[in-house]
Amino acid sequence: MPKELNVPSRTLMTPGPVEAHPNVLKAMGSSILGQFDPNFLEIMDEVKEMIKKPFGTKNEQAFAVDGTSRSALEAALIALIDPGDKVLIPAFGRFAYLLGEICERAQAEVKFLEKDWESTFDQNDIIESIKDFQPKIVAMIHGETANGQMQALDKIGAYCQRNHIFLMVDMVATYGGVPIKVDDWGIDVAVAGTQKCVSVPSGMALITYNQRVKDVLDARYQKELGLGDDERSDDPIVSNYLDLSQLQRYWGKERINHHTEATSMVYALHEGLRVILNEGLNNVYVRHDKNNRALVAGIYAMGLEIYGEPTSKMPTVTPVKIPADIDGEKVRELLLNQFGVEIASSFGDLKGKIWRIGNMGYSSRHENVLHVLASLEGALSYYGANINKGEAIKAALDIYNKE
Numbered sequence: 001m002p003k004e005l006n007v008p009s010r011t012l013m014t015p016g017p018v019e020a021h022p023n024v025l026k027a028m029g030s031s032i033l034g035q036f037d038p039n040f041l042e043i044m045d046e047v048k049e050m051i052k053k054p055f056g057t058k059n060e061q062a063f064a065v066d067g068t069s070r071s072a073l074e075a076a077l078i079a080l081i082d083p084g085d086k087v088l089i090p091a092f093g094r095f096a097y098l099l100g101e102i103c104e105r106a107q108a109e110v111k112f113l114e115k116d117w118e119s120t121f122d123q124n125d126i127i128e129s130i131k132d133f134q135p136k137i138v139a140m141i142h143g144e145t146a147n148g149q150m151q152a153l154d155k156i157g158a159y160c161q162r163n164h165i166f167l168m169v170d171m172v173a174t175y176g177g178v179p180i181k182v183d184d185w186g187i188d189v190a191v192a193g194t195q196k197c198v199s200v201p202s203g204m205a206l207i208t209y210n211q212r213v214k215d216v217l218d219a220r221y222q223k224e225l226g227l228g229d230d231e232r233s234d235d236p237i238v239s240n241y242l243d244l245s246q247l248q249r250y251w252g253k254e255r256i257n258h259h260t261e262a263t264s265m266v267y268a269l270h271e272g273l274r275v276i277l278n279e280g281l282n283n284v285y286v287r288h289d290k291n292n293r294a295l296v297a298g299i300y301a302m303g304l305e306i307y308g309e310p311t312s313k314m315p316t317v318t319p320v321k322i323p324a325d326i327d328g329e330k331v332r333e334l335l336l337n338q339f340g341v342e343i344a345s346s347f348g349d350l351k352g353k354i355w356r357i358g359n360m361g362y363s364s365r366h367e368n369v370l371h372v373l374a375s376l377e378g379a380l381s382y383y384g385a386n387i388n389k390g391e392a393i394k395a396a397l398d399i400y401n402k403e
C-alpha cells in the first residue's frame with residue numbers, strides 16, 4: 001500500500017522557493033471553479049490589478065502565465081524576437097545566460113556583455129554597448145539570485161525608450177521584496193515569479209508589458225483554428241502555449257479559449273498578492289530591509305564574509321563565503337536534517353564557494369533570521385570552523401531591539 005504523504009516542515013531560507021503564506025495554502029484548498037465561471041473571472045480580474053502594484057506600473061497588460069518564472073521569460077522574449085534579431089544581454093550572473101539560451105533557441109543574434117559576478121554594471125557601460133551593437137532588445141536581470149547582486153536600471157530604460165529598443169527585465173527575485181518602478185524606469189516588459197517574495201508555491205509567472213509590446217503582439221496574433229472567425233498571421237509567435245498574444249486575450253475581455261486555467265494557483269496568487277498589498281508595499285520593503293540587515297550583521301559578527309559588492313547586494317539574497325576547510329554541502333545537510341533549515345548552494349564557478357541565504361516573502365521573518373543564524377553557527381561549530389561564537393544572535397537582536 002502506498003504510504004500517506006508525510007511532508008516535513010522546514011524553515012525555507014533559500015532564494016526560492018520560500019514558505020507559502022498560510023492564507024495562500026488555505027486558498028489553494030478552495031473548491032475548483034470552472035475557468036469561465038463568472039466568480040472565477042472576477043478573481044482573475046482582481047489578480048490582474050494586484051499584479052501591477054509591486055511592478056510599479058499602470059500598464060493595461062498584467063497577468064499570469066502558467067509555468068514557472070522562466071515560462072514568462074520565454075513568452076516575453078519569443079514574442080519580440082524574429083529570427084536574426086539582435087539581443088544584448090548584460091551578464092553578471094547565471095540567470096542572464098538563461099535569457100541568452102532562450103534567445104538563441106529563438107534564432108536571435110545574441111551578444112553577452114560580460115563581467116565578473118561580484119558586482120553589477122555601471123549603466124553607462126551598458127548604454128555604450130547598446131550604441132555599439134544596436135540591438136532590437138536588451139534583456140537583463142534585476143536581481144541575480146546566483147550571486148546576490150542587484151542592477152540599477154533607471155538610466156538604461158530611458159535610453160532604450162528614446163532609441164526605440166525594447167528593454168525586458170527579469171524581476172523574479174526582487175518583485176514584492178524591493179521597490180520596483182517599471183514605468184519610471186522605462187521597462188517595456190517585466191517578469192516575476194510566485195515562489196519568491198509573493199510566498200506562493202512555484203508554478204506561475206507574472207508579466208506586465210506596455211503599449212509598444214502590445215502593438216507587436218497584436219500584429220502577431222493568430223487565433224487557433226477551430227474556434228471560429230479565423231484570424232491568421234504572417235508572423236505568428238513560434239510557441240502556441242507561451243503565445244502572449246493569445247494569453248492576453250485569454251486574461252482579457254475577449255476570454256478566448258486557450259489552456260485550462262490552473263484555478264488553485266490563481267487563488268494562491270490572489271491571496272499572496274492580497275496579503276502583501278494589505279501589509280502595505282512600503283511596510284513589506286521595510287520588513288525585508290530590516291531582516292536583511294539583521295542577517296548581514298549576524299553573518300559578519302560570526303566572522304564570516306559576504307560575497308560581492310556590498311552597495312549592490314540584493315536585500316533578498318545574502319551570498320555567504322564558505323570558510324576554507326569547510327565542506328559547504330555537509331553544512332547544508334546538517335542544517336536541513338538536524339535543524340530543518342534549508343539554505344542554497346550556488347552555480348558555476350561559485351558552486352562550493354558560497355551559500356545563498358534567502359530573505360523573501362513569508363520566509364522573511366525575524367524568527368527565521370534568528371533560526372538560520374543560530375543553526376548555521378551550530379553547524380559550523382560542529383565541523384570545527386573558526387568562528388566567533390555567541391555573537392551572531394546578539395548582532396541581529398541589536399538591530400531588532402534597537403530600531
Ligand SMILES: Cc1ncc(COP(=O)(O)O)c(C=O)c1O
Nearest residue numbers: 068069070095143145172173193
Ligand atoms: C533571477 C531568476 N530568474 C529566473 C529564475 C527561473 O525561475 P523558475 O525556476 O521559477 O523558472 C530564477 C529562479 O530561481 C531566478 O532566481
